Amino acid sequence: MPLYNITLKTEAPVEELEKAKAAAKENGGVIRHEYSIIKGFTVEFPDDTVQTFQSTKHVHVEQDGAATTYEMTWYQLCGLLSSMMPCTSSEYRPFSKC
Structure with missing residues (x-):
């Protein structure tokens, strides 16, 4: 049986957490960590x-698994930032291609 992480959405009332736990147990689930x-x-x-x-x-339901990170060089970061920041010639944008 796989593990799943169950989290409340931001707009959900706190009472919904207890309801979700009860529903998980009723459906044969075993709570491994709170x-x-x-x-x-x-x-x-x-x-x-x-x-x-x-x-x-x-x-929100998400199957538990390994988390990974992405390594990025300074050059790649500058390229990413410049693609996200529109510019005009009158503005100074250190990461832009203007």
Whole structure:
């Protein structure tokens, strides 16, 4: 059984967290961790059960997995910033191509 992270959406009332935990348990899920900084928990349950949580307007469901980072050089960062910052010839933009 895979692990899933269940978190409340920003506009969701806090009570929805307890409802989500109860629903997870009712559907055969086992809560493996409860978070204190964010409103959420990690639950282990079958794939077919997750569909009911994804359709809820109050919670976000994400399968647990390895997190990766992207390494970027200073040159790549400057190129990215310049593509995001429109400029005119009268403005000074240190990362722009003006």
